[in-house]
Amino acid sequence: MMEENWKQRTELLLGEEKAERLSRAHVLVVGLGGVGAYAAEMLCRAGVGRLTLVDADTVQPTNINRQLPALHSTIGQSKVEVLAARFKDINPEVELRTLPVYLKDENIPALLDNNLFNFIVDAIDTISPKCFLISEAMKRHIKIISSMGAGAKSDITQVRFANLWDTYHCGLSKAVRKRLQKMGIRRDLPVVFSTEQADPKAVLLTEDERNKKSTCGTVSYMPAVFGCYLAEYVIRRL
Secondary structure (H helix, E strand, O other), X not given: OXXXXXXXXXXXXXXHHXXXXXXXXXXXXXXXXXXXXXXXXXXXXXXXXXXXXXXXXXXXXXHOOOOOOOOHHHOOOEHHHHHHHHHHHHOOOOEEEEEOOOOOHHHHHHHHHOOOOOEEEEOOOOHHHHXXXXXXXXXXXXXXXXXOOOOOOOOHHHEEEEEHHHOOOOHHHHHHHHHHHHOOOOOOOEEEEEOOOOOHHHEEEOOOOOOOOEEEOOOOHHHHHHHHHHHHHHHHHO
């Protein structure tokens, strides 16, 4: 019974030819926090054949309320390694490349030039590498979808797909738009965002987190929903 086709239900819905297309695809997922890890797992469970996972972080106790790799037993472990082991257990045939590095402006071009990606999922929450990844993907005509801010929000009925330039009530979207405009970029960018006003009481200024000026309150389901939206967008277009 173990050898039953675990992709059977996906093939029943999409058809064998489309499922085969997913098995030939290579997707880059950058950022494996609350949003990105769920996006990556949904891609893996849908049968995407090659995944490159990028995140330098280790699991912290404050991740447990919302992040897929975060358990008390995984505190201190590399997020990419925890997820790689999990994904191999889901699909033993998946081709995985794990990069436990912070993507910086200088190492993004090499990553994109040395791999043939069919799609990029951007779940980075730091402005500079996020915008540089978007810019370099656009230069190379690689399809990309970006996650905007899921923090300080709790109403999943307000999560939407949109063009970055049409988003509102989202501080991350605003910051990304400003930075891209400074870089001379005004091209359409598909994003996932929430139309909900962020709760100002849920935002805390911080000095102890790398590259972050503030940290936001979050609830278990919200980043996961963003991740599922990202995965759906990619799967339907592959």
